[in-house]
Amino acid sequence: MRRRVRVAECAVAGLLLLVGTACGSRLPESAFADRSDRPGRTPTRSGTAEPLRVGIITSATSPVGGNTFTGPRDGAKAYFDRLNARGGIDGRRVDVRTCDDGGSGVGNNECVHKLVDEDKVVALVATSALDYAGASRVSRARVPDIGGQPIGAAYDTYPHLYGIYGSLAPRDGKPGWDGKLYGGTEIYRYFKREQGARTAAVVSYNQSASAAYARLVTQGLKAEGYKVVTEQVDFALPNFRAAAADLKEQGADVVFDAIDTYGNAQLCKAMDDVGADVLAKVTNVQNWNSTVREDYKDAPRCRNALWATGSSRNYDDPATATDHEAVREFRDGTKNLKSHSQWQLEGWAAAMWFTDAARSCAKTSVTRACVDRFMDTGKPYTADGLLLPVRYERLPEPPKTRRTCLSVARWEDAGGWVSQGDMNDECFDVPQLSYKP
Template sequence: MLLTVLPAGLLAVLLAFTAACGSRLPESDFHDRGTPGESRSREPAGRAPVKVGIITSATSPVGGAAFTGPRDGARAYFRSLNAHGGLDGRPVRVVTCDDGGSGVGNNECVHRLIDEDKVFALVATTALDYAGAPRVSRAGVPDIGGQPIGAAYDTYPHLYGIYGSQAPRKGGEPGWGGTLYGGTEVYRYFKREQGARTAAVVFYNQAASAAYARLVMRGLKAEGYRVVPEEVDFALPNFQAVAADLRAAGADLVFDAMDTHGNSRLCQAMDRAGVEVTAKVTNVQNWSDAVPEDYRDAPACRNALWATGSSRNYDDTGQSAVHAFRDGMRGQPGGDTLSQWQLEGWAAAMWFTDAARSCGDRLTRACVERFMTRDAPYTARGLLLPVSFTPSPEPPKTRRACLSVARWSDDARGGAGGWTTQGGEMTDNCFTVPQLPYKP
């Protein structure tokens, strides 16, 4: 896990700050009622369908746009798959469930999909509170390519998060005795490739925000940065004062533990104060086409936005797998505002499909899981950095970690704006870095 991707338990809390920002898509797009919809009408005729479930916190208090990307990407993949003959002649029937962002709702979705709808597997789960994870694990239902918002994917067998895991995953405590580990590759990258030496971390006076900020600051200090902490009042944030401090400190980088609305206001203050930084660093959750709208009043800061993650930039249109993703999203829900989470949902659906195809005519959950736990890492045709689930009995002290990096530019895509890949090929953009412990 990258330390700039919110660790288990903190993302869920920090996303709650975005509730006041509203959704970017029509409300009707977020009301999944468990019907396959278009995917059912496009099923190829013939053999019995394979039923797949997708759980999403689509109508959660934080707004639908926060969680619907993986669902939309996965559904688009399965629609494309069915249009081309399905899973070796068998259609994939998608059954979605909106858990409303609550643990109770999540348990209800798990019950309905597994016990009533009898889904073969779950794909691209994106849940604010994955309370039903123990039940999924006990039922032996493979959950493939889910987003690790909480600690479930580092805790339970039969659950396979989109970024892989080295944890023992035997149930009970997450990770190694309740402790997870994250690397410092993001900070190493900006130090080595951009010459950064001073980093500011902006956070709210709120427990989860401050906890994540402390984790970021530990990683920065481990990489030798001079760190400038900036705490702001959540109710009455004084971003002008923060911008003045950033200018006085000569910060090269700005990291944050805030929501999109807070980041937008910080960027506006930075532009007004004439603050120039090497990078305003965000993460995969905010890597999307929504940047022009979110940062419309902060053009200088907007063009200093960098994103880091573990999947190929969805704007790398020269890559055949990315081109296929973008083609598949045309005319589909969410297709007018593309995002990195959509691409990862597409990759999750591809992962399930490849695992199922490995079984030939004898499709079983055990066979699918043999594919998931094989020694060879999975890359989803190059959309993901190599992913595996090889457990390590002891927590790693160091790890060779690779990094996908992109920067927003208003000049990209012929002036329409977009993300330009930085640092070269992501599989070569690698560092051996320490692994720092944290409690989820």
């Protein structure tokens, strides 16, 4: 039971922060002492430069289960392996130090201490932590944390932390603006405008985190003019068949959820069993992976109605790989991995982001401070087109509306995840709705 609770909480936390705009905070610079032990360029006796040391913190053995959080790590490591094979950064190899925090706050603090204080990494890259309890320590040490996944609110709270989706908030020690984060309605606008959806079902557990996320989805759907059908199932003994039958009866065009991967598979099976066909069963970037056939093996109709949305270019579409050099590089660099996912691509992009920052410092000294200056310029970053432009700005007030683009793909058994238009063209001016993390 405890394991399933943690699964649901994790899935909901990831979804919650993936839908919203990235928010954050900034502590005053006077709060941080200057450090003399920042890594720099140090020649070895042979005359070659020492490797650049980076750290990756991953909740690889968390209660959520194996492989849930390992995608960003695997993508980043694949990028650094390829980079080192090509000579590294200005002749310097990248020495990747990984740490598994076990999905706990205590373990996370231990990883931060090991990587930041003992290994003295120049940066953290592609963090994917269930409980990023050590985030404030990373910030106080002025260690740039580049391209992490916003599973919690850390990237919306502290300076020197740069999540993969950006931030517009002050980042002054509190999440967002006065403790509130803001998210747009672009996903719901897309399915209304492009797919003609008008009635949406939102399925959740009777569990606090799941119910809270379902309320946020419902709020966004209503703001976009949907009729919303809410379906809540018991967490311990979920009756997905009853929920599927009701959403069919209510005429739902599209289904959103606040449940874990196992629950999604069971919901899809129930929808197939009762004949509930919909325009789209919508999932998120965390489930945008190559294991769909296995995960949804008992629900072929629902499986082929799966759609995923995110902020990065589809890793799987053969047409995208043919047309886009950066996607070709990713696919070639990860071809030996057992499975593939959008989170791997975003980990790859995070490693590229660090590499570009380090190269900007290579002719002087690759230090934490120099890498952080590159990250903190406010210029949008796209990782050679793998990401929608990632921005880090500090707006004194939250925006009421924002033009937001999204990447959309649909699962097809014959073709995998097939892109639905180009992510730079699927853009909407949408309201920004507040919520508390």
